[in-house]
Amino acid sequence: MPIFTLPLAFIGLLAVPALIAIYWLRNRAREHQVSSLLLWLDERQKWEGGQRIHHLQTPLLFFLELLLILLLVMAAAGPKLRAGQSGSPLVVVLDDSFSMLAGNQESARTRALAALEGELRSHRYEPLRLVIAGETPQVLGEASSQSGDAVKWLKDWKCAAHLAKLEEAVAFALELGGSRARVLVVTDHAPPEELHDGKIEWWAFGSPRPNVAFVNATRTTRDNQERVLLELANLSTSAGSTTLMVESINASDPNQQQSVTGDQQINSQSISLAAGETRRVVFTLKAGAPPLRARLGSDALDLDNLVVLMPESNRPIRVDLRVGNKDLRALLEKALQSAQNVLMTGDKPELVIGDETDAGGEVPDAWTLRIVVEKDASSFLGPFVIDRSHPLSEGLSLSGVVWGSGKGIQFPGMPIITAGNVPLLTDVDRAGKHELRLRLRPDLSTLQETPNWPILIWNLVAWRALSAPGLRQANVRLGSDATLKVEPGVKSVTVIDPRRRTTPLPVYDNAVTVKAETIGVYDLKTNEGQYLFAANALQREESDLTGAASGRWGNWASAAELQWEYRSITWLLLLLAMIVLAVHAWLVSRARGAR
Amino acid sequence: MSESDRQFLLEGERAGMRYTLTVPRSTASATAGLQLGRRAGTSLEFRDHRDYQPGDDVRRIDWSAFARSDKLIVKLFREEISPHLDLVLDGSRSMALGASAKQEAVTGLAAILAVAAENAGYSHRAWLARDWCEPVANGKGRPSTWEGLKFDFRGNLGESFTRLPPKFGRQGMRVLISDLLWLGEPMTILRYLAQGASAVVVLQLIAEADADPPERGRLRLVDSETEEQREIFIDDAAIERYRKALARHQQNWHRACRQIGAVMINLIAEQVVRGWNLEPLIKAEVLKV
Numbered sequence: 056m057p058i059f060t061l062p063l064a065f066i067g068l069l070a071v072p073a074l075i076a077i078y079w080l081r082n083r084a085r086e087h088q089v090s091s092l093l094l095w096l097d098e099r100q101k102w103e104g105g106q107r108i109h110h111l112q113t114p115l116l117f118f119l120e121l122l123l124i125l126l127l128v129m130a131a132a133g134p135k136l137r138a139g140q141s142g143s144p145l146v147v148v149l150d151d152s153f154s155m156l157a158g159n160q161e162s163a164r165t166r167a168l169a170a171l172e173g174e175l176r177s178h179r180y181e182p183l184r185l186v187i188a189g190e191t192p193q194v195l196g197e198a199s200s201q202s203g204d205a206v207k208w209l210k211d212w213k214c215a216a217h218l219a220k221l222e223e224a225v226a227f228a229l230e231l232g233g234s235r236a237r238v239l240v241v242t243d244h245a246p247p248e249e250l251h252d253g254k255i256e257w258w259a260f261g262s263p264r265p266n267v268a269f270v271n272a273t274r275t276t277r278d279n280q281e282r283v284l285l286e287l288a289n290l291s292t293s294a295g296s297t298t299l300m301v302e303s304i305n306a307s308d309p310n311q312q313q314s315v316t317g318d319q320q321i322n323s324q325s326i327s328l329a330a331g332e333t334r335r336v337v338f339t340l341k342a343g344a345p346p347l348r349a350r351l352g353s354d355a356l357d358l359d360n361l362v363v364l365m366p367e368s369n370r371p372i373r374v375d376l377r378v379g380n381k382d383l384r385a386l387l388e389k390a391l392q393s394a395q396n397v398l399m400t401g402d403k404p405e406l407v408i409g410d411e412t413d414a415g416g417e418v419p420d421a422w423t424l425r426i427v428v429e430k431d432a433s434s435f436l437g438p439f440v441i442d443r444s445h446p447l448s449e450g451l452s453l454s455g456v457v458w459g460s461g462k463g464i465q466f467p468g469m470p471i472i473t474a475g476n477v478p479l480l481t482d483v484d485r486a487g488k489h490e491l492r493l494r495l496r497p498d499l500s501t502l503q504e505t506p507n508w509p510i511l512i513w514n515l516v517a518w519r520a521l522s523a524p525g526l527r528q529a530n531v532r533l534g535s536d537a538t539l540k541v542e543p544g545v546k547s548v549t550v551i552d553p554r555r556r557t558t559p560l561p562v563y564d565n566a567v568t569v570k571a572e573t574i575g576v577y578d579l580k581t582n583e584g585q586y587l588f589a590a591n592a593l594q595r596e597e598s599d600l601t602g603a604a605s606g607r608w609g610n611w612a613s614a615a616e617l618q619w620e621y622r623s624i625t626w627l628l629l630l631l632a633m634i635v636l637a638v639h640a641w642l643v644s645r646a647r648g649a650r
Numbered sequence: 651m652s653e654s655d656r657q658f659l660l661e662g663e664r665a666g667m668r669y670t671l672t673v674p675r676s677t678a679s680a681t682a683g684l685q686l687g688r689r690a691g692t693s694l695e696f697r698d699h700r701d702y703q704p705g706d707d708v709r710r711i712d713w714s715a716f717a718r719s720d721k722l723i724v725k726l727f728r729e730e731i732s733p734h735l736d737l738v739l740d741g742s743r744s745m746a747l748g749a750s751a752k753q754e755a756v757t758g759l760a761a762i763l764a765v766a767a768e769n770a771g772y773s774h775r776a777w778l779a780r781d782w783c784e785p786v787a788n789g790k791g792r793p794s795t796w797e798g799l800k801f802d803f804r805g806n807l808g809e810s811f812t813r814l815p816p817k818f819g820r821q822g823m824r825v826l827i828s829d830l831l832w833l834g835e836p837m838t839i840l841r842y843l844a845q846g847a848s849a850v851v852v853l854q855l856i857a858e859a860d861a862d863p864p865e866r867g868r869l870r871l872v873d874s875e876t877e878e879q880r881e882i883f884i885d886d887a888a889i890e891r892y893r894k895a896l897a898r899h900q901q902n903w904h905r906a907c908r909q910i911g912a913v914m915i916n917l918i919a920e921q922v923v924r925g926w927n928l929e930p931l932i933k934a935e936v937l938k939v
Contacts, residue, residue: 082868083868085865085867087865087869088747088748089873090829090860091744092871092876092878092880093831094895095880
């Protein structure tokens with residue numbers, strides 16, 4: 056049965072009685088008395104002879120006109136018919152967050168797979184698309200009309216993401232599927248708001264479960280020892296207990312989840328937690344300790360019960376201080392000592408700090424900070440203009456600072472700090488190698504007496520350290536990026552993910568960024584070395600299963616479905632109307648010719 | 651008889667006072683009274699001699715001529731006939747066609763002719779052809795005294811004459827007033843009219859609607875006499891065919907009238923009653939002012 060999107064157009068059917076009235080009035084014979092039919096006899100005979108034609112033509116024209124009116128009215132009413140035997144388009148949005156795995160054998164993913172397979176086998180959808188809803192929506196497989204293909208692709212739905220941005224995925228699915236497509240969202244929780252538009256059905260297969268999970272884990276090196284912080288949360292409405300086991304693991308196979316020979320237990324304790332409580336466990340290790348594995352007792356979601364913490368890289372920045380001015384040198388040494396991981400050495404320095412007394416040659420790949428102490432100088436009280444986007448300006452506050460400097464020498468490069476039109480600190484970037492110039496007369500300044508001085512030096516060392524080869528972080532949260540700086544000349548990095556899949560990545564700007572999409576330890580290999588980092592599921596929102604729910608929301612069978620499942624046949628009715636019109640015109644012209 | 655018919659008769663009577671009846675030249679002249687008959691008759695006016703034939707009135711033998719020639723010769727005198735008008739009115743329903751002036755015209759015209767006949771010294775008698783031809787009550791008198799004029803006959807005039815023809819006056823003038831709209835041979839009644847007539851005048855009186863059907867479109871035509879109905883779509887072409895059929899019908903009657911020496915005059919009822927315009931009759935020398 057067709058449906059009509061504009062039933063108001065049926066008012067046009069009033070033309071039907073009007074047409075009937077016209078024909079009735081036109082064909083109604085008026086009575087007229089004549090003296091005799093004698094002289095009309097010939098005409099009457101002609102009439103009777105042609106009567107068949109008239110009686111045939113007039114009703115035919117009438118019915119054609121009636122048909123024309125009906126066709127036009129129906130066309131105006133926006134008729135839509137079911138799209139025949141072809142299936143309707145469907146885009147399935149799959150929640151890829153790891154909370155879908157809660158419940159193990161009875162997980163939301165398992166139940167969703169069973170329901171989806173049943174749905175896809177019992178209904179025909181064409182085309183059918185699968186969209187994985189993680190941090191960004193991704194198409195899984197290809198558009199297909201075969202339910203078997205879709206079921207096969209569903210096996211690649213791993214539910215390993217740290218979050219699922221379902222709203223973005225639904226928007227993407229609607230765009231991908233087109234105006235007629237239905238969207239089916241498969242997840243483990245209820246929709247954030249009621250579904251009204253009829254385009255979306257929301258199937259949830261989750262169950263509220265208690266869960267104790269790691270929500271934070273860090274490993275930092277300070278003062279020749281490593282500090283380990285583990286945060287556990289009881290994400291349930293009732294008190295619970297679990298066991299915590301921390302052990303050092305073999306660096307050669309850090310992805311081994313169970314204890315093996317050689318692993319050394321470091322910490323083991325039973326922890327009782329109140330409902331919703333978060334507990335911190337802190338302990339220290341000697342510097343250079345091997346990777347650690349922390350495990351909690353088994354519960355609804357195992358993914359968040361395991362944390363691997365790799366040792367952070369602690370390689371110092373090699374700084375060569377070539378300053379002859381004693382006062383200035385003392386200030387710099389003091390500031391450098393306050394900074395982390397600085398090794399004062401003249402051997403292969405990565406950062407050279409000098410002044411006009413510096414007679415040393417240029418060091419390849421080393422950054423330089425040249426401090427210019429001019430005789431003709433004056434004290435600037437401000438205001439100072441600071442480029443806040445530059446790494447060196449982070450945390451600087453020059454309010455109340457007296458900055459003594461000259462202004463006779465022109466500094467090249469981009470100004471970072473200026474006093475009026477006098478650049479005090481500038482930066483020249485030479486293909487990743489930075490040349491910094493600082494204009495300072497300590498005897499006319501109060502800068503060195505304020506926190507801004509050590510901050511400035513700290514920023515310099517930290518900035519240089521960021522550009523040094525090596526991993527920025529050895530432990531990242533699932534879904535975060537891990538950046539590896541490599542030596543100049545390295546073209547690619549081989550990435551081996553926790554599933555042992557190897558992927559070569561090209562190097563851009565001496566760096567490679569790897570997105571941690573799977574929990575476990577990633578192995579990055581270059582020609583010059585190996586770097587390991589661990590990705591851990593530390594998402595409180597995903598580990599919190601109290602909001603999980605089961606049910607179905609939305610209804611494709613609502614009014615909006617009609618716009619999706621039905622196709623307009625207005626064009627067909629208009630075509631038929633034109634044909635009827637042509638036949639009508641032909642009959643009329645033929646009748647005129649006959650007379 | 652309706653009051654309107656009486657009124658029409660009075661109007662005709664008044665209109666007819668201006669006219670006298672004459673015999674059209676084109677007809678076989680027959681005198682009546684003031685007119686001399688064509689045949690030998692009993693009048694005193696000598697006309698001719700001829701040889702005696704057995705059966706002749708012996709009183710007409712011209713004995714003087716017998717004495718001179720020894721031959722029996724008979725004197726012939728013109729026949730003396732009384733001038734008389736027989737008016738035959740078509741009593742069919744078509745003469746009282748609704749929305750036309752036919753009834754008014756036929757009644758008034760008959761009155762005019764009767765009065766004109768009186769003015770010319772003619773006696774007259776009115777006949778009404780219905781189921782048969784019957785004399786109109788007081789049909790010999792003034793038209794205003796006529797009774798029983800009814801135009802309700804559903805048959806045709808030929809049938810009326812066949813059933814019972816009028817007893818026309820001998821050697822009289824006979825005038826038929828009818829629309830002549832029936833299917834039949836004109837000679838059927840013209841033969842009756844011409845027999846023993848001094849002159850025959852046929853007045854075809856039709857309505858304007860008969861001459862020029864005014865309406866177009868789909869009509870259900872009802873025969874005023876038979877009430878037979880026919881649905882007809884009338885357009886210009888149909889009207890044209892009707893006119894041609896009417897012309898053929900009138901030509902047929904004219905031809906028949908010429909055969910018997912009758913005069914046929916076509917009249918439109920509405921034009922007749924419009925001031926009783928009788929110009930066609932004057933032109934045809936049926937009436938004289």
